[in-house]
Amino acid sequence: MLTPGIDRLLTRLPGHLGIRWVRSGKSRRVCLWLLCLALTWSSVTLGALPTLTVGTNVNITKSTANNAEETIAINPKNPLNLFASETASLATKYSLDGGLTWNNCNVTALGASIGDVAGAFDDYSNLFLVELSSSSFHVVVGLSTNGGATFSLLYQTASSGNDQPSVTVGPSSTSGQGSVWITYTDNTGSGRINAQGAAVTGLGHVGTFSAAQIAPGTSGANGGDYGDIVVGPSGQVMVTYQSVNGSEGPDDIWINLDADGLGAGGFGTQSIATATHVGSFSTIPAQPKRKIDAEAGLAWDRSSGPYHGRLYLLYTDRPSTNSPDTDIYVRYSTNNGTNWSSPVRVNDDPIGNGKSQFLPKMALDQTSGFIAVSFYDCRNSAGNNTTEVWATVSTNGGVSFLPNVKVSAGVSSALVSAIAGTSFDYGDYTGLTFYGGVFYPCWADNSNSTGNNPSGALSNFDMYTARVTVNLPVVMVNPRRSGKNFLVSVQTTVGKTYYLQSAPSLTNPFWTTGTNVVGNGLLQDLVDTNLATQKFYRVLAQ
Ligand SMILES: [Ca+2]
Ligand SMILES: [Ca+2]
Numbered sequence: 382m383l384t385p386g387i388d389r390l391l392t393r394l395p396g397h398l399g400i401r402w403v404r405s406g407k408s409r410r411v412c413l414w415l416l417c418l419a420l421t422w423s424s425v426t427l428g429a430l431p432t433l434t435v436g437t438n439v440n441i442t443k444s445t446a447n448n449a450e451e452t453i454a455i456n457p458k459n460p461l462n463l464f465a466s467e468t469a470s471l472a473t474k475y476s477l478d479g480g481l482t483w484n485n486c487n488v489t490a491l492g493a494s495i496g497d498v499a500g501a502f503d504d505y506s507n508l509f510l511v512e513l514s515s516s517s518f519h520v521v522v523g524l525s526t527n528g529g530a531t532f533s534l535l536y537q538t539a540s541s542g543n544d545q546p547s548v549t550v551g552p553s554s555t556s557g558q559g560s561v562w563i564t565y566t567d568n569t570g571s572g573r574i575n576a577q578g579a580a581v582t583g584l585g586h587v588g589t590f591s592a593a594q595i596a597p598g599t600s601g602a603n604g605g606d607y608g609d610i611v612v613g614p615s616g617q618v619m620v621t622y623q624s625v626n627g628s629e630g631p632d633d634i635w636i637n638l639d640a641d642g643l644g645a646g647g648f649g650t651q652s653i654a655t656a657t658h659v660g661s662f663s664t665i666p667a668q669p670k671r672k673i674d675a676e677a678g679l680a681w682d683r684s685s686g687p688y689h690g691r692l693y694l695l696y697t698d699r700p701s702t703n704s705p706d707t708d709i710y711v712r713y714s715t716n717n718g719t720n721w722s723s724p725v726r727v728n729d730d731p732i733g734n735g736k737s738q739f740l741p742k743m744a745l746d747q748t749s750g751f752i753a754v755s756f757y758d759c760r761n762s763a764g765n766n767t768t769e770v771w772a773t774v775s776t777n778g779g780v781s782f783l784p785n786v787k788v789s790a791g792v793s794s795a796l797v798s799a800i801a802g803t804s805f806d807y808g809d810y811t812g813l814t815f816y817g818g819v820f821y822p823c824w825a826d827n828s829n830s831t832g833n834n835p836s837g838a839l840s841n842f843d844m845y846t847a848r849v850t851v852n853l854p855v856v857m858v859n860p861r862r863s864g865k866n867f868l869v870s871v872q873t874t875v876g877k878t879y880y881l882q883s884a885p886s887l888t889n890p891f892w893t894t895g896t897n898v899v900g901n902g903l904l905q906d907l908v909d910t911n912l913a914t915q916k917f918y919r920v921l922a923q
């Protein structure tokens with residue numbers, strides 16, 4: 382039972398914790414207000430940052446074939462259900478136990494493919510898979526309604542000669558209805574960026590894909606490729622891509638917005654979101670044959686968190702064309718891509734150390750608005766040519782990123798004969814998915830750190846993943862009454878002092894400071910021995 386004052390109570394109070402104590406008549410009750418997320422946002426005040434815990438590396442494929450260029454997706458309706466696939470050998474797998482064990486998907490209905498796989502689950506548990514057909518590179522869209530066990534053929538483009546399709550899901554511009562969108566490069570149209578969307582109304586209920594919409598400005602010399610697509614909170618859709626100049630760079634990363642999503646309006650004029658020194662074929666020591674592009678990626682915050690509506694752009698840049706010192710950057714926009722923030726460097730190894738970070742992927746947790754980024758990283762490679770996988774998270778809307786964590790247990794290399802002979806290196810991209818405070822990078826690994834790559838170490842890649850958990854700092858637990866005492870436990874940090882304050886109402890600007898404790902790194906109690914009929918409590922740290 383909430384009293385009329387509760388709405389006002391739900392006003393966020395940065396930098397402290399709020400608790401309302403109500404004691405009335407015969408029934409005594411406590412209305413507790415635990416702002417765990419607010420605590421994270423106010424972590425500067427409280428002196429505690431979220432941490433990331435990396436789980437055991439899992440070898441998804443365990444195959445003698447070469448496995449590289451991955452996609453991974455988590456089912457928001459059942460987060461123990463994951464899907465992963467890769468281009469080099471088209472291993473296509475699903476998991477029902479949170480990524481610990483993996484089964485083969487049946488994709489025979491989709492026909493023969495040359496890969497360029499990408500997958501996404503929607504909120505109805507629909508799993509969409511896009512890939513290129515072996516015959517003429519049509520974009521094939523598969524649908525699984527059973528978590529990845531079997532796929533049916535949902536759609537195939539009329540256009541041929543396509544490249545690098547992506548798929549994404551979200552709401553539509555019609556209330557209560559979802560949408561699924563694909564984008565790809567149509568090379569019969571000289572590098573046009575095409576997008577097509579369909580309404581989704583339930584599990585297995587997917588409408589007809591719209592005709593191919595061309596992103597204006599993309600054709601001929603300004604053709605785009607290596608892009609991404611994302612759906613915003615009101616069903617609006619954005620594509621990103623970089624110019625295909627076939628060179629080391631410099632280059633531009635472009636965007637077009639379809640403001641009404643599945644509505645009749647098309648994509649607007651293209652605009653440059655950022656310049657980069659990474660061209661569409663940039664040579665780095667770790668990926669010398671396949672080369673890399675900037676791997677532009679998009680995420681849009683549709684959560685109810687504090688950064689709802691924020692749009693994120695991920696890309697790779699370097700200090701100058703031909704520099705091996707590639708870095709990963711994120712910019713954000715609060716106005717549908719009209720303006721972008723300054724770039725924030727995601728990798729946290731020393732600036733200017735010459736080491737390559739490449740093939741980044743970004744994913745947004747729609748339960749919180751947190752964004753994760755993972756990437757191959759040569760920071761620990763003396764020759765800047767062997768890789769680990771590193772990752773990090775931003776909990777503050779892309780303003781900063783947590784200290785990076787190493788996700789891969791071993792060190793991999795594309796310079797070994799088995800991989801160099803393919804000229805495919807690590808492929809063109811990696812996978813990442815993020816839901817409910819847990820994210821899963823997916824990458825090509827030939828370290829054999831798990832001991833179950835049948836090709837042994839430093840031979841053919843297997844596809845690996847690991848569960849990475851975001852741990853929010855617990856700073857206040859177990860608020861409780863004991864006789865005439867009110868108590869709350871606080872996780873303290875050395876160097877801070879914690880004060881319990883109370884006030885008779887939230888509109889009263891005068892808070893009475895009660896007891897305090899000096900932080901010692903342990904859980905400590907703050908006590909008010911003068912419980913009144915109604916009090917509002919907060920804990921300050923300074
Ligand atoms: Ca590819
Ligand atoms: Ca539209």
Ligand SMILES: [Ca+2]
Nearest residue numbers: 706707708736
């Ligand atoms: Ca670097």
Ligand SMILES: [Ca+2]
Nearest residue numbers: 444446842843
């Ligand atoms: Ca393998």
